[in-house]
Amino acid sequence: MNKPITEVQAKDPFWQVNQASRKRSWQVTKAFARRDLSLRYVQTRMGWLWVIAQPLLAAALVLLVFSVIVKVEIASDVPYALYAFAALPGWLMAQSILLQGGPSLVHNQHILRKIAFPKMALIQAKGLVFMVDFLVASILFIAFAYGLYGSIPQAPILWVFMMAYTWLLATGMAALVAAWSVKYRDLIAILPFLAQGLFLLTPVAYPSTRYADALGTWDWVLYLNPFVSMAEGFRLAFFGIGDLAELHVPGITLSFAMGCLLIFFGRLALRWVDRNLVDRL
Amino acid sequence: MKTTIQARALGKTYPVNGKPYWALKDLDLDVKEGQAMGIIGGNGAGKSTLLKLFSGITHPSEGGYRLEGQMTSLLEIGTGFHPDLSGRENIYLSAALHGMDRQTTAQRLDAIVDFSGVEAFLDTAIKHYSSGMKVRLGFALAAHMDADILLVDEVLAVGDAAFQAKCLRRMESQMQDAGRTVLFVSHNMLAMQSLCDQAIWLQQGKVHQQGESHAVASAYLQQQLPQSHAIDLTEHRDRSGQGDVRITAMSWDRAPCSGQSASLRIQYNGKAAMEQPNLRLSLEGADGRFLAPISMHTSNIRPDRLKASGELVVHFDALPCMAGTYQIRARLLCKGLVQDDLRPAMRFEVQEGLITPGGDSFSLTKNGVFLPLTWDLEQALDSGNALR
Numbered sequence: 001m002n003k004p005i006t007e008v009q010a011k012d013p014f015w016q017v018n019q020a021s022r023k024r025s026w027q028v029t030k031a032f033a034r035r036d037l038s039l040r041y042v043q044t045r046m047g048w049l050w051v052i053a054q055p056l057l058a059a060a061l062v063l064l065v066f067s068v069i070v071k072v073e074i075a076s077d078v079p080y081a082l083y084a085f086a087a088l089p090g091w092l093m094a095q096s097i098l099l100q101g102g103p104s105l106v107h108n109q110h111i112l113r114k115i116a117f118p119k120m121a122l123i124q125a126k127g128l129v130f131m132v133d134f135l136v137a138s139i140l141f142i143a144f145a146y147g148l149y150g151s152i153p154q155a156p157i158l159w160v161f162m163m164a165y166t167w168l169l170a171t172g173m174a175a176l177v178a179a180w181s182v183k184y185r186d187l188i189a190i191l192p193f194l195a196q197g198l199f200l201l202t203p204v205a206y207p208s209t210r211y212a213d214a215l216g217t218w219d220w221v222l223y224l225n226p227f228v229s230m231a232e233g234f235r236l237a238f239f240g241i242g243d244l245a246e247l248h249v250p251g252i253t254l255s256f257a258m259g260c261l262l263i264f265f266g267r268l269a270l271r272w273v274d275r276n277l278v279d280r281l
Numbered sequence: 282m283k284t285t286i287q288a289r290a291l292g293k294t295y296p297v298n299g300k301p302y303w304a305l306k307d308l309d310l311d312v313k314e315g316q317a318m319g320i321i322g323g324n325g326a327g328k329s330t331l332l333k334l335f336s337g338i339t340h341p342s343e344g345g346y347r348l349e350g351q352m353t354s355l356l357e358i359g360t361g362f363h364p365d366l367s368g369r370e371n372i373y374l375s376a377a378l379h380g381m382d383r384q385t386t387a388q389r390l391d392a393i394v395d396f397s398g399v400e401a402f403l404d405t406a407i408k409h410y411s412s413g414m415k416v417r418l419g420f421a422l423a424a425h426m427d428a429d430i431l432l433v434d435e436v437l438a439v440g441d442a443a444f445q446a447k448c449l450r451r452m453e454s455q456m457q458d459a460g461r462t463v464l465f466v467s468h469n470m471l472a473m474q475s476l477c478d479q480a481i482w483l484q485q486g487k488v489h490q491q492g493e494s495h496a497v498a499s500a501y502l503q504q505q506l507p508q509s510h511a512i513d514l515t516e517h518r519d520r521s522g523q524g525d526v527r528i529t530a531m532s533w534d535r536a537p538c539s540g541q542s543a544s545l546r547i548q549y550n551g552k553a554a555m556e557q558p559n560l561r562l563s564l565e566g567a568d569g570r571f572l573a574p575i576s577m578h579t580s581n582i583r584p585d586r587l588k589a590s591g592e593l594v595v596h597f598d599a600l601p602c603m604a605g606t607y608q609i610r611a612r613l614l615c616k617g618l619v620q621d622d623l624r625p626a627m628r629f630e631v632q633e634g635l636i637t638p639g640g641d642s643f644s645l646t647k648n649g650v651f652l653p654l655t656w657d658l659e660q661a662l663d664s665g666n667a668l669r
Contacts, residue, residue: 003349003350003351003429004349004350004351005347005348005349006337006347006348006349006352007345007346007347007348008334008337008340008341008345008346008347009341009344010292010340010341010342010343010344010345012340012345017340018337018340024380027377027380027382027383028377028378030377030383031373031374031377031378032374034370034373034374035363035366035370035374038366038370039363039365039366042365043365110360111360111361111378112338113338113356114338114354114356114357114360115336115338115354115356115360115361115378115379116336116337116338117378274340275339275340276339277339278333278338278339279295279339
């Protein structure tokens, strides 16, 4: 029988260090996801009901703030509640992955010091956990849309694509935060603030065309936010192209390109810190 | 026989205060298939660093190594255990982290549980387990993992003696059956010698001696003797604790001798005054077995605050140690938090002497401590034959 051979040299390029097989990566991801799922509602009164209650509370809050207090107006003739909720499950997933995946290296450092495993698994495990929430929230949304307005998703394939994009983006950004946190924990300290800022700047509950109203030709700065394409993408997937006439296509493309960069560089950053991670953490 | 572990010019450096510190330097090592290699050496000699390199936890700064076969590392018992999860869930979690797939774990679950003896509590959260139960569960899992190469770091230091022996036997039989290669780091010379036929002795990141485990162990113990006088502990790297205060030196005021007065001086240095400090020393035999506690709290000495730097002195009117070699593990705590933990902090030899004038020394080959006691022979003495 052929035995696996591990060869390690000090001068190995960083992308070769600690390369784990797909199987091993997935095994560890699943193990951590199981742990996080089992631990999730330990010692809570309502337990798993929170998976349903959380998106409902978030939706109620969005409606209260943006529809009742701020009175956002949208150009298209779709109901505002549907407009605002279409991208909400995606955003909630991204936010949770970022908030919990970012600090995951620091939180699990006692394990990192004792066992070698692909670090991305910790973040992907958080991703799997919040994917469950996303699916529950999406089902709630679709039931709500169909029950109240008789609407159904117009482009399900785009919807699946947006889900994948959001998931990859959030885990990529969490990886970037985690890589940074190995030496400097500052980013973890301000992570809740960052997430809140991103939510306010992301057109989840308002159209991204409002950027141009506010900033004129400088609106491209706000389109650097990779979540703009997420929000508009989820709405396109639900309402179809026809219903949303006013779309800033170059802006959304810019946002999507930024997202792809973050997806790639977040993972690369985590690989980069991998070789000396335990010495610095 | 094939070489399963091969290291060439292996080195690892950590930045310490801006300067590189070589935890391991220029190390060459060959371990053959089926061989058990003990790794011994003082604190900061590079033992744990070596295992961290081989297990892939950290990357070498120099040179490289080659492993042939599936590797599993056991650097700590029960890594990954989460207090809120049940024993069963923790077995699956820790097994997966160590590279055992769920199906294999399921097949071995009964054997693991049986070995650990925690059947009745398998579905109880392990935060309700005693520390002994947790250790047994962790070790049972470790004993049932299969790998061609097993890296073990000081894990036998935990658990009760009977369970340690059971684990050692299990590891021995696995090695014989499966042709498994083992690297075994230990401060416990007895355990190391019973498990390993070969050993290397590391000193300041380099191989100091390599050969048969008995020869290396006795040379190592021999070399430890002169350290009974003041040793500088500031350079010790293999220590844990928060580090706000460090033990900087420990020394006897004179060569300690059974039954004679002796004072142990412990110097410390910290950034700020120590709040609610406690110094806990474990007197251990040369092989690392625990003998006696020496602690401020045990003696009901509970100062609220001590100077940032200073010296603590433990005074013995009559040193109760039998002749032989001892070591001391030292822990300094402030407000219950461990600031410094050195194991061992010092080794010393106690010279032959008498605990009671006119008595005898009981044995010169065994060593341990004398207990404070008195004898009552009233019921056994012939009347009129008074005790002299």
